Amino acid sequence: MATLGELERSVMDVLWDSTDALTAGDIRDDLAHGNAEGVGKELAVTTVLTVLSRLEAKNFVTRERDSRPHLFSASTSRAAHMAELMHEVLGAAPDREAVLARFVGQVSPREADALRRILAGK
Amino acid sequence: MATLGELERSVMDVLWDSTDALTAGDIRDDLAHGNAEGVGKELAVTTVLTVLSRLEAKNFVTRERDSRPHLFSASTSRAAHMAELMHEVLGAAPDREAVLARFVGQVSPREADALRRILAGK
DNA sequence: ATCAACTTCTACATAGTGTAGAAAGGAGTT
DNA sequence: AACTCCTTTCTACACTATGTAGAAGTTGAT
Structure with a gap:
């Protein structure tokens, strides 16, 4: 729904890549020398x-406000979020099937x- | 690639809905009492x-700078643009197939x- | 009661977008 | 050539979202 900025997106990526909830400190560290790209300036x-x-x-x-350093986790999976974004795009088009045709037309054979x-699988 | 604001998007919609190129005045009029929603305040x-x-x-x-009142037209079709947007979203995901699965999962039977x-049709 | 860690508040810079008046350009008319 | 009208470009400002972080407030532990 809302658009994410670059940093917001990076934070979400950290959360999405983590199986368990993280503290703000954890996230900052992950952002710094995180596996992802970007020199990662210390925030x-x-x-x-x-x-x-x-x-x-x-x-x-x-x-999670109970934990002392609050614990944060993504409320949706990345896949679900991305899929929703795609549906949003599609929903904004009057000619949905045309869009789908274009979209599929540019998809790799593997995909x-x-x-x-x-x-x-229905 | 770049994100469009609300008005920018409306202008694109006008252009996409038109078969031929339009002048700024044409577009303003279309935006005003245009077929689309929105009270359409006179810009x-x-x-x-x-x-x-x-x-x-x-x-x-x-x-088109030759025409006296310049003529404007969309450089891409709406469908192409939307499809590209969808690919952008998909491209930003590491788990593309998971996203596709989710996406297709929420598609109507018709679609x-x-x-x-x-x-x-390959 | 105090301290240290943590969270919330407040604040500011920047960029993008909506919005339009002021200034400038060009083509026809006298 | 000068004038005028229509159109375009320049300049400008407000508002919002976002990145960024210090100051102030809160709370558990000692």
Whole structure:
């Protein structure tokens, strides 16, 4: 629904890549020397917390207030989020089938197969 | 690639809905009592021109400078644009097939059929 | 009661977008 | 050539989202 900025997106990536909930400090560290790209400048923890609050407000993140350093986790899976984004795009088009045709037309053969399989599975 | 604002998007919609190129004045009128929703407050032509310039800079719009009132047209079809957006979303995901699965999972039966047809057509 | 860690508040810079007036350009008319 | 009208470009400002973080407030532990 809402669009994510670059940092917000990075934070979400960290959360999506993690199996368990993380603290703001964890996330800051992951962002710094994280596996992802970007030199990863050291951010202040408050910066990360601000972003997390905003993400919480946007319902992208869930916060466990009981834990002392609050624990954060993504409220939706990345796949679900991405799929929703795609549906949003599609929903904004009057000519949905045309869009789908274009879309599928540019999909790799490998992915086309994946699509067939998925569709076969009803 | 670049994100479009609300007005930019409306202008693109006008252009996409038109078969031939339009002048800024045409577009302003279409926006006002256009077929689309929104009360359509009368905008200044300069406003429309500003937006058109920005859209041109973003390569969403082509301008014919020869015609006296310049003529504008969408440089890409709506379907192509939407499909590209979807690919952008998909491209940002590491687990593309998972996203596709989710996406297809939420597609209407009618559209699922459309997809099968499209995929069958190779 | 105090301290240290943590969270929330407040704040500011930047960029993108909506919006349009002021200034400038060009083509026809006198 | 000068004038005028229509059109375009320039300049400008407000508002929002986002990145960024210090200051202030809160709370558990000692």
